Amino acid sequence: MAYLGISGLKYYQNWLSEKKQQKIIGLLRDCVAVSPLFQPCMPRTGKPFSVKMTNLGSLGWVSDKQGYRYQPSHPVTGRPWLPIPDDIMTIWNELSDWHVPPEACLVNYYSPEARMGAHVDNDEHNLAAPIVSISLGDSATFRIGGHKRGGPTRSMRLMSGDCLILSGDARLRYHGIDRVFAGSSDLLRQGGRINLTLRRVNY
Ligand SMILES: O=C(O)CCC(=O)C(=O)O
Ligand SMILES: [Mn+2]
Numbered sequence: 461m462a463y464l465g466i467s468g469l470k471y472y473q474n475w476l477s478e479k480k481q482q483k484i485i486g487l488l489r490d491c492v493a494v495s496p497l498f499q500p501c502m503p504r505t506g507k508p509f510s511v512k513m514t515n516l517g518s519l520g521w522v523s524d525k526q527g528y529r530y531q532p533s534h535p536v537t538g539r540p541w542l543p544i545p546d547d548i549m550t551i552w553n554e555l556s557d558w559h560v561p562p563e564a565c566l567v568n569y570y571s572p573e574a575r576m577g578a579h580v581d582n583d584e585h586n587l588a589a590p591i592v593s594i595s596l597g598d599s600a601t602f603r604i605g606g607h608k609r610g611g612p613t614r615s616m617r618l619m620s621g622d623c624l625i626l627s628g629d630a631r632l633r634y635h636g637i638d639r640v641f642a643g644s645s646d647l648l649r650q651g652g653r654i655n656l657t658l659r660r661v662n663y
Contacts, residue, residue: 468628589660
Protein backbone atom coordinates (compact mmCIF):
# COMPACT_ATOMS: atom_id res chain seq x y z
CA MET A 461 0.00 0.00 0.00
CA ALA A 462 1.24 3.52 -0.75
CA TYR A 463 0.07 6.98 0.18
CA LEU A 464 1.17 10.20 -1.59
CA GLY A 465 2.78 7.81 -4.08
CA ILE A 466 5.27 6.70 -1.39
CA SER A 467 5.65 2.96 -0.95
CA GLY A 468 5.40 1.94 2.71
CA LEU A 469 3.62 5.12 3.80
CA LYS A 470 0.19 4.05 5.04
CA TYR A 471 -2.50 6.47 6.09
CA TYR A 472 -5.48 5.50 8.28
CA GLN A 473 -7.65 8.60 8.29
CA ASN A 474 -9.84 9.01 11.38
CA TRP A 475 -8.83 5.53 12.63
CA LEU A 476 -9.65 6.38 16.25
CA SER A 477 -13.19 7.28 17.26
CA GLU A 478 -13.73 10.40 19.37
CA LYS A 479 -14.37 8.10 22.35
CA LYS A 480 -11.08 6.25 21.88
CA GLN A 481 -9.23 9.55 21.44
CA GLN A 482 -10.67 10.80 24.72
CA LYS A 483 -9.74 7.57 26.47
CA ILE A 484 -6.15 7.86 25.26
CA ILE A 485 -5.96 11.50 26.42
CA GLY A 486 -7.06 10.35 29.88
CA LEU A 487 -4.31 7.70 29.87
CA LEU A 488 -1.76 10.33 28.82
CA ARG A 489 -2.81 12.55 31.74
CA ASP A 490 -1.95 9.63 34.05
CA CYS A 491 1.35 9.28 32.21
CA VAL A 492 2.42 12.92 32.59
CA ALA A 493 1.48 12.89 36.29
CA VAL A 494 4.32 10.39 36.83
CA SER A 495 6.55 11.16 33.82
CA PRO A 496 6.17 14.91 33.24
CA LEU A 497 6.78 16.49 29.85
CA PHE A 498 10.44 17.47 29.63
CA GLN A 499 12.25 19.90 27.40
CA PRO A 500 14.57 18.08 25.00
CA CYS A 501 17.49 19.94 23.41
CA MET A 502 19.80 19.45 20.46
CA PRO A 503 22.99 17.48 20.94
CA ARG A 504 26.09 19.72 21.16
CA THR A 505 24.37 23.12 20.70
CA GLY A 506 21.85 22.60 23.50
CA LYS A 507 19.21 24.49 21.49
CA PRO A 508 15.81 23.56 22.95
CA PHE A 509 13.26 21.73 20.79
CA SER A 510 9.96 23.52 20.35
CA VAL A 511 8.09 20.31 21.29
CA LYS A 512 8.02 18.90 24.80
CA MET A 513 8.22 15.15 25.31
CA THR A 514 7.71 12.19 27.55
CA ASN A 515 7.58 8.44 26.92
CA LEU A 516 5.81 5.24 27.80
CA GLY A 517 7.37 1.79 27.58
CA SER A 518 10.48 -0.05 28.72
CA LEU A 519 12.56 2.40 26.66
CA GLY A 520 12.06 6.08 25.91
CA TRP A 521 13.69 8.39 23.38
CA VAL A 522 15.55 11.37 24.81
CA SER A 523 17.76 14.11 23.39
CA ASP A 524 20.17 16.32 25.30
CA LYS A 525 23.71 17.70 24.95
CA GLN A 526 25.07 14.14 25.14
CA GLY A 527 23.05 13.05 22.09
CA TYR A 528 19.97 11.15 20.98
CA ARG A 529 19.29 7.81 22.62
CA TYR A 530 16.81 5.39 24.13
CA GLN A 531 16.93 4.89 27.89
CA PRO A 532 14.79 3.10 30.49
CA SER A 533 14.18 6.12 32.74
CA HIS A 534 12.97 9.71 32.67
CA PRO A 535 15.88 12.16 32.25
CA VAL A 536 14.62 14.52 35.00
CA THR A 537 12.94 12.31 37.60
CA GLY A 538 15.17 9.26 37.04
CA ARG A 539 12.09 7.04 37.37
CA PRO A 540 11.29 4.28 34.87
CA TRP A 541 8.72 5.13 32.19
CA LEU A 542 5.24 3.69 32.73
CA PRO A 543 4.21 0.73 30.56
CA ILE A 544 2.46 1.38 27.24
CA PRO A 545 -1.28 1.06 28.03
CA ASP A 546 -3.27 -1.71 26.29
CA ASP A 547 -5.44 0.81 24.41
CA ILE A 548 -2.31 2.16 22.71
CA MET A 549 -0.72 -1.26 22.20
CA THR A 550 -3.93 -2.34 20.44
CA ILE A 551 -3.30 0.26 17.71
CA TRP A 552 0.13 -1.26 17.04
CA ASN A 553 -1.43 -4.71 16.88
CA GLU A 554 -4.12 -3.53 14.48
CA LEU A 555 -1.95 -1.49 12.14
CA SER A 556 1.64 -2.72 12.19
CA ASP A 557 2.38 -6.07 10.64
CA TRP A 558 5.16 -6.58 13.18
CA HIS A 559 5.45 -9.77 15.22
CA VAL A 560 6.84 -8.16 18.40
CA PRO A 561 5.56 -5.17 20.38
CA PRO A 562 7.17 -1.72 20.47
CA GLU A 563 9.38 -0.98 23.51
CA ALA A 564 8.86 2.77 23.17
CA CYS A 565 5.95 5.16 22.79
CA LEU A 566 7.31 8.68 22.36
CA VAL A 567 4.79 11.34 23.37
CA ASN A 568 5.36 14.71 21.67
CA TYR A 569 3.37 17.76 22.79
CA TYR A 570 3.15 20.61 20.28
CA SER A 571 1.96 24.01 21.45
CA PRO A 572 0.47 25.97 18.51
CA GLU A 573 3.90 27.55 17.80
CA ALA A 574 5.83 24.26 17.85
CA ARG A 575 7.37 22.61 14.79
CA MET A 576 9.50 19.58 14.11
CA GLY A 577 12.34 19.98 11.63
CA ALA A 578 13.06 17.42 8.94
CA HIS A 579 14.71 14.33 10.41
CA VAL A 580 15.00 10.58 10.01
CA ASP A 581 14.21 8.26 12.91
CA ASN A 582 17.28 6.04 12.98
CA ASP A 583 18.26 5.65 16.64
CA GLU A 584 16.54 2.26 16.72
CA HIS A 585 18.76 -0.82 16.33
CA ASN A 586 15.94 -2.35 14.36
CA LEU A 587 15.33 -0.16 11.32
CA ALA A 588 13.12 -2.74 9.62
CA ALA A 589 10.20 -2.48 12.06
CA PRO A 590 7.57 0.11 11.14
CA ILE A 591 6.87 3.29 13.09
CA VAL A 592 3.21 3.81 13.98
CA SER A 593 2.22 7.46 14.49
CA ILE A 594 -1.00 8.60 16.17
CA SER A 595 -2.23 12.20 15.98
CA LEU A 596 -4.44 13.77 18.67
CA GLY A 597 -5.72 17.32 19.11
CA ASP A 598 -5.03 20.17 16.69
CA SER A 599 -4.32 19.24 13.10
CA ALA A 600 -0.86 19.74 11.61
CA THR A 601 1.00 19.74 8.32
CA PHE A 602 3.21 16.67 8.03
CA ARG A 603 5.95 16.85 5.40
CA ILE A 604 7.82 13.88 3.96
CA GLY A 605 10.76 13.89 1.56
CA GLY A 606 13.28 11.37 0.36
CA HIS A 607 16.19 9.45 1.85
CA LYS A 608 18.50 12.46 1.55
CA ARG A 609 17.97 15.91 2.99
CA GLY A 610 16.91 18.65 0.60
CA GLY A 611 15.10 16.70 -2.13
CA PRO A 612 11.47 17.10 -3.20
CA THR A 613 8.85 16.76 -0.48
CA ARG A 614 5.12 16.22 -0.18
CA SER A 615 2.83 17.28 2.60
CA MET A 616 -0.47 16.22 4.09
CA ARG A 617 -2.67 17.37 6.93
CA LEU A 618 -2.85 15.07 9.95
CA MET A 619 -5.99 15.41 12.06
CA SER A 620 -7.03 14.11 15.46
CA GLY A 621 -7.60 10.36 15.30
CA ASP A 622 -5.46 9.82 12.19
CA CYS A 623 -2.77 7.14 12.17
CA LEU A 624 0.21 7.00 9.85
CA ILE A 625 2.67 4.15 9.33
CA LEU A 626 6.23 4.63 8.13
CA SER A 627 7.33 1.24 6.90
CA GLY A 628 9.40 -0.26 4.11
CA ASP A 629 10.73 2.41 1.77
CA ALA A 630 9.10 5.19 3.84
CA ARG A 631 10.75 4.12 7.10
CA LEU A 632 13.98 6.08 6.60
CA ARG A 633 12.62 9.08 4.72
CA TYR A 634 13.07 12.61 6.05
CA HIS A 635 9.91 13.95 7.63
CA GLY A 636 8.74 16.68 10.00
CA ILE A 637 5.90 18.95 11.08
CA ASP A 638 5.67 22.39 9.41
CA ARG A 639 2.88 23.88 11.47
CA VAL A 640 0.06 23.23 13.90
CA PHE A 641 -3.39 24.72 13.31
CA ALA A 642 -4.33 26.32 16.64
CA GLY A 643 -7.94 25.79 17.66
CA SER A 644 -8.68 23.16 14.98
CA SER A 645 -9.65 20.56 17.63
CA ASP A 646 -11.14 20.76 21.10
CA LEU A 647 -9.86 17.36 22.24
CA LEU A 648 -7.19 18.93 24.46
CA ARG A 649 -8.39 21.36 27.11
CA GLN A 650 -5.22 23.40 26.81
CA GLY A 651 -5.17 23.21 22.99
CA GLY A 652 -2.21 22.04 20.93
CA ARG A 653 -1.34 18.70 19.44
CA ILE A 654 -0.06 15.38 20.74
CA ASN A 655 1.69 12.87 18.54
CA LEU A 656 2.48 9.37 19.73
CA THR A 657 5.03 7.26 17.90
CA LEU A 658 5.30 3.57 18.63
CA ARG A 659 8.80 2.28 18.00
CA ARG A 660 10.44 -1.12 18.03
CA VAL A 661 14.00 -0.44 19.20
CA ASN A 662 15.68 -3.83 19.50
CA TYR A 663 15.46 -6.89 17.28
O1 LIG B 1 4.39 14.75 15.10
C1 LIG B 1 4.44 13.99 14.13
O2 LIG B 1 3.46 13.73 13.43
C2 LIG B 1 5.76 13.36 13.75
C3 LIG B 1 6.64 13.12 14.94
C4 LIG B 1 7.96 12.51 14.56
O3 LIG B 1 8.34 12.47 13.43
C5 LIG B 1 8.82 11.97 15.61
O4 LIG B 1 8.51 12.06 16.80
O5 LIG B 1 9.88 11.43 15.27
MN1 LIG C 1 10.07 11.15 13.20
